[in-house]
Amino acid sequence: MAFQLIEINTTEQNVTCPYCHQAVLDWTQEQYIQPCEHTLFIAMDLGFEFISDAFEQSMPRSVDEIHANDEQGIHIFNEISQATFTEYQMYKMDLGVEGLYRYIGFSPNEVI
Ligand SMILES: [Zn+2]
Numbered sequence: 585m586a587f588q589l590i591e592i593n594t595t596e597q598n599v600t601c602p603y604c605h606q607a608v609l610d611w612t613q614e615q616y617i618q619p620c621e622h623t624l625f626i627a628m629d630l631g632f633e634f635i636s637d638a639f640e641q642s643m644p645r646s647v648d649e650i651h652a653n654d655e656q657g658i659h660i661f662n663e664i665s666q667a668t669f670t671e672y673q674m675y676k677m678d679l680g681v682e683g684l685y686r687y688i689g690f691s692p693n694e695v696i
Contacts, residue, residue: 586670587689595680601690602673608688624672624689627660628679638695642669660687 592599599609606620607613617626617633624639625632632647640647644666650658664674664687675688 586665586667587672587674590673590675592675592677595678597677599675599677599688603690603692609686621694622690622692624669624691624695625664626686626688627664628686629658629660629684631658632660636695638691639667639669639689643667661685664689 596611597609598607598611600606601608601620601622603622604620606618608618608620608623608626610616610618619626619634619636623634624636626634631651635647643663645663650660650663661676669689669691672689672691675690677686677688678684679686
């Protein structure tokens with residue numbers, strides 16, 4: 585498997601980068617998404633909120649293509665899983681809505 589999956593079971597928890605310890609998801613901020621240079625993507629089952637160029641280039645389809653074909657519903661986890669990017673950590677957390685999750689990918693190497 586290209587990534588290590590870490591599941592977080594509490595909703596609205598701040599998420600800190602395991603490498604530089606920046607709060608990437610910080611609920612105290614109005615702009616609560618604060619990608620650091622290790623952040624590959626931040627996505628929900630409803631769509632991507634942030635994606636790095638390096639990660640997008642490793643996916644079979646671009647984010648625009650994925651969002652343009654969302655009539656059948658977006659399967660973000662499937663899209664992410666098909667990326668060829670390797671050796672990263674993916675955090676998966678419950679959104680508090682049944683069956684919906686947020687996913688955050690972190691690379692040990694800086695990607696921005
Ligand atoms: Zn970082």
